Amino acid sequence: MTLITYPTRVHFADGVLEEALHSELERVGSGSALLVSDETLAESAFMDRVLSGVPSRVLTDHVTFVASEDALRDVAQETARNRQSPDVIVAFGSAQAVELGRKIRFSVDQAGAVRPVLFALPAVDGLPDPCNRNLESKQAGLPSVVICDPTVSIGTGQGASLRATVMSLIRCVEAYLSLGYNPPADGMALDGLSRCIASLEKIDKAAGLDLHREVMAAGLNAFLSQEKGVGPAQTMTSSLLSEAGGDQRAAIARLVLPGIMRARAMDDGKADVLRKVLSGVDEPLIDATARILGGVELPGNLAALGVPHAALDGAAKAVAGNAGLTYHNARSVLEDVYESV
Amino acid sequence: MSQAISVCHGEFGRAALYRLDKDIITHAHREGHLIFYVDGPNATCISGKENCVVDNEHAVAVSPWEPHSYHTDGKDPQICLVLYIKPMWFLENSSSAEFALKFGRPDLTLNDEIKGYLNRLTCLLLDHEEEVRFDSLLFGLTKECFDLSWAGADEDYRGQIYDRFSDFRVRRSLRLIQENMGEDVEMEELARNVGLSRPHFFKLFKQYTGVTPNVYMNTLRSERAIEELLNSNKTVTDIAFDLGFSSQASFTRFFSSNVGIAPSEYRRVAHVSNGAFPMM
Numbered sequence: 001m002t003l004i005t006y007p008t009r010v011h012f013a014d015g016v017l018e019e020a021l022h023s024e025l026e027r028v029g030s031g032s033a034l035l036v037s038d039e040t041l042a043e044s045a046f047m048d049r050v051l052s053g054v055p056s057r058v059l060t061d062h063v064t065f066v067a068s069e070d071a072l073r074d075v076a077q078e079t080a081r082n083r084q085s086p087d088v089i090v091a092f093g094s095a096q097a098v099e100l101g102r103k104i105r106f107s108v109d110q111a112g113a114v115r116p117v118l119f120a121l122p123a124v125d126g127l128p129d130p131c132n133r134n135l136e137s138k139q140a141g142l143p144s145v146v147i148c149d150p151t152v153s154i155g156t157g158q159g160a161s162l163r164a165t166v167m168s169l170i171r172c173v174e175a176y177l178s179l180g181y182n183p184p185a186d187g188m189a190l191d192g193l194s195r196c197i198a199s200l201e202k203i204d205k206a207a208g209l210d211l212h213r214e215v216m217a218a219g220l221n222a223f224l225s226q227e228k229g230v231g232p233a234q235t236m237t238s239s240l241l242s243e244a245g246g247d248q249r250a251a252i253a254r255l256v257l258p259g260i261m262r263a264r265a266m267d268d269g270k271a272d273v274l275r276k277v278l279s280g281v282d283e284p285l286i287d288a289t290a291r292i293l294g295g296v297e298l299p300g301n302l303a304a305l306g307v308p309h310a311a312l313d314g315a316a317k318a319v320a321g322n323a324g325l326t327y328h329n330a331r332s333v334l335e336d337v338y339e340s341v
Numbered sequence: 342m343s344q345a346i347s348v349c350h351g352e353f354g355r356a357a358l359y360r361l362d363k364d365i366i367t368h369a370h371r372e373g374h375l376i377f378y379v380d381g382p383n384a385t386c387i388s389g390k391e392n393c394v395v396d397n398e399h400a401v402a403v404s405p406w407e408p409h410s411y412h413t414d415g416k417d418p419q420i421c422l423v424l425y426i427k428p429m430w431f432l433e434n435s436s437s438a439e440f441a442l443k444f445g446r447p448d449l450t451l452n453d454e455i456k457g458y459l460n461r462l463t464c465l466l467l468d469h470e471e472e473v474r475f476d477s478l479l480f481g482l483t484k485e486c487f488d489l490s491w492a493g494a495d496e497d498y499r500g501q502i503y504d505r506f507s508d509f510r511v512r513r514s515l516r517l518i519q520e521n522m523g524e525d526v527e528m529e530e531l532a533r534n535v536g537l538s539r540p541h542f543f544k545l546f547k548q549y550t551g552v553t554p555n556v557y558m559n560t561l562r563s564e565r566a567i568e569e570l571l572n573s574n575k576t577v578t579d580i581a582f583d584l585g586f587s588s589q590a591s592f593t594r595f596f597s598s599n600v601g602i603a604p605s606e607y608r609r610v611a612h613v614s615n616g617a618f619p620m621m
Contacts, residue, residue: 019405019428019429019441020429022371023427023428023429024429026427027429045509045512048512048513048515048516049512051516052512052515052519056519056522056561056564056565057565057568
């Protein structure tokens with residue numbers, strides 16, 4: 001039996017941010033909202049737009065963090081301890097900000113206060129992996145409302161769009177290949193994938209709202225398709241990231257995905273559908289994946305990304321038993337891309 | 342003196358029956374707005390650049406944030422049904438609506454279906470009846486008007502949006518207006534705070550938002566005033582002071598010229614509908 005739950009309301013349109021946020025805050029009858037963002041957004045246009053969408057009667061407080069320096073769990077617990085409990089958390093900007101919003105909600109709930117509603121307003125990379133190894137990962141940890149306004153991505157650099165698209169592609173592939181029976185998630189993964197392929201071809205040639213819209217749509221589909229859970233390449237990447245530091249998620253994940261696909265158990269029918277989406281020509285699935293991800297201008301091996309060799313052991317252990325992978329073939333995948341050229 | 346006959350608030354927004362014998366100055370709403378004739382002399386509504394008649398054959402549809410004004414003959418009052426429909430409520434109950442509830446054109450020639458909805462809604466408001474079908478009638482009427490407004494209209498217009506936030510000075514001014522709503526905000530000072538002369542500020546603000554800074558600020562103040570009148574126990578005088586007015590009289594003048602009736606009259610008549618329209 002499969003239970004498929006999508007508890008998230010999604011707004012998706014150019015310029016929708018302020019009116020959608022205003023309507024949603026009114027809808028839940030919010031009296032206090034906690035705004036959560038990366039510190040770099042504290043005085044940004046994005047911040048101005050969020051504040052304009054907050055009804056005047058709603059009291060606001062703002063929590064910021066320094067990406068890749070602050071431990072999100074500590075920030076969340078301190079926020080839950082020291083600040084007035086909000087009825088809504090509005091997390092905007094990066095995936096880490098949304099993740100922090102999710103952690104604050106969890107901490108507030110654990111502290112015995114009324115569980116706040118979480119709104120996510122993603123920028124180009126703005127939706128985190130669902131975590132499946134702790135309570136925050138449960139479906140209740142998904143945002144209640146996601147407001148996708150591609151105009152917030154205007155001015156985003158080519159590199160950020162590229163990394164976001166690579167990460168979406170990896171999530172879509174992993175979600176689609178996951179053995180769980182979830183037709184809506186599979187549909188979103190395939191749609192997200194085709195948008196990623198089209199966007200990757202354009203990123204270095206074009207900019208503009210159309211591209212931002214496609215990158216954001218792919219990201220949203222990738223995020224929602226992960227109702228099926230996190231795949232082994234993502235799990236491996238998270239483990240390596242915790243050792244390497246920095247935000248190299250897309251760069252690491254694109255190195256390990258082809259090897260993981262080679263080593264993992266795969267349904268032949270699904271692999272064939274995936275091959276057709278990834279490559280119009282008669283090209284094996286893994287070759288097509290490696291070609292697409294290999295064409296992306298990101299560092300070419302794990303050592304160049306600052307991953308210590310000692311981190312490989314933990315990463316291999318983290319995925320052992322997942323999708324038919326053993327410790328040994330997972331370790332072999334990692335060794336293959338550690339110092340490869 | 343203009344009077345409120347019935348005012349009903351709900352998830353949908355607001356529906357009101359007014360007896361209006363005074364003009365309402367140029368103003369705007371966050372909601373989609375519909376004005377229907379019920380009885381009395383004809384009136385006119387200027388929406389954007391169009392002069393539209395409100396009579397027993399014509400209604401007016403005003404998109405969110407579209408500046409408009411209402412004009413009577415100044416003698417006998419017109420009884421009219423006015424709706425302020427929240428775009429998201431409309432979207433949630435419709436399978437194909439635009440989020441913005443943007444109408445294709447303001448002047449609507451009423452058909453029999455719209456007249457039928459209008460009669461039934463007017464009766465329910467006159468009788469102050471709490472009925473489940475009130476919300477579904479409201480939705481039906483709004484949907485009919487929305488579709489009618491797009492019949493033969495320029496489809497390219499549908500995709501146009503105001504990019505209110507692409508100029509940092511306009512963006513900053515929107516924030517300042519919001520933050521200083523409880524104070525007497527001088528436009529001269531607001532312009533200076535965002536580094537512009539007054540005329541340049543007005544031009545830029547109108548270009549990016551579709552309304553003048555005054556209309557924008559008045560819209561926020563009206564919204565806040567209505568909410569306080571409906572949901573708080575504050576006196577009208579306290580509400581006036583909280584919104585930055587120097588006296589109850591000046592607040593009453595502001596409210597009457599922007600909303601159509603006096604604040605105490607509004608509070609006397611307004612009530613919240615408990616009807617929950619099922620999601621489709």
